[in-house]
């Protein structure tokens with residue numbers, strides 16, 4: 099497989115990278131792990147198949163690992179070089195253990211797993227799963243820093259690209275934990291001023307809006323993006339956040355992208371970014387101290403064209419190449 103670099107050959111790890119056990123992680127590595135869990139999804143499940151689908155589509159990009167030409171690659175957008183393709187430090191851990199009928203056990207499994215990834219000085223790349231899984235992932239991320247004694251949760255920021263706030267509090271049917279309450283739980287877990295939600299649109303509960311305003315959560319609306327420009331408005335917000343924190347956890351809900359580009363998700367968005375805008379946003383965010391990335395809510399069962407899962411894979415590859423490989 100390594101010498102062939104064929105899209106359709108071999109076992110579908112992320113980009114065709116090596117699969118290693120958690121115990122054998124090396125520092126300064128991008129470490130991919132899936133969370134095949136969508137039991138906290140409200141209306142249209144399917145994100146349990148996200149990790150496998152994203153891995154499948156990531157093989158399109160396996161040439162960056164396995165077919166490095168002698169002179170490297172070039173980023174067309176910037177004209178800058180990608181000289182170390184072929185040596186990108188990426189491994190795949192497979193999927194985390196989840197327990198569909200046991201929320202507490204699932205949360206503990208996920209947070210412990212991510213904590214161990216960060217303790218190994220690796221950069222977690224997490225394949226969702228519905229957006230619920232981000233909360234235990236984020237907890238594990240924070241716990242690793244707290245245990246190291248270097249940085250507590252107050253110095254960690256959270257950036258969520260999403261068409262929705264995911265800021266429900268305690269719902270009569272769902273309780274406090276679902277894919278619609280992740281950002282609320284995170285805004286309670288850390289200083290809410292260090293939470294940035296970007297891309298939101300639509301009509302929302304007034305209770306959520308009031309919580310956001312009263313707690314000074316930073317919000318970049320889709321309307322601001324469309325009227326002021328994606329890069330200026332996002333750059334301003336992230337620069338302000340980065341001045342207050344040492345490390346940022348970035349969560350990408352694929353439903354930030356318009357359903358024309360990303361139909362394979364539960365809560366499809368009729369507004370939202372284009373796929374080009376999402377990739378531009380990722381290239382920008384990679385300039386900041388983003389230490390973990392998740393891509394969630396990819397439900398491949400609603401998209402036989404596979405473009406949603408391909409966009410999810412491209413989002414991750416964009417982050418990795420801009421973080422590590424593109425010459426500044």
Ligand SMILES: [Mn+2]
Pocket residue numbers: 229260262264277351395
């Ligand atoms: Mn979401």
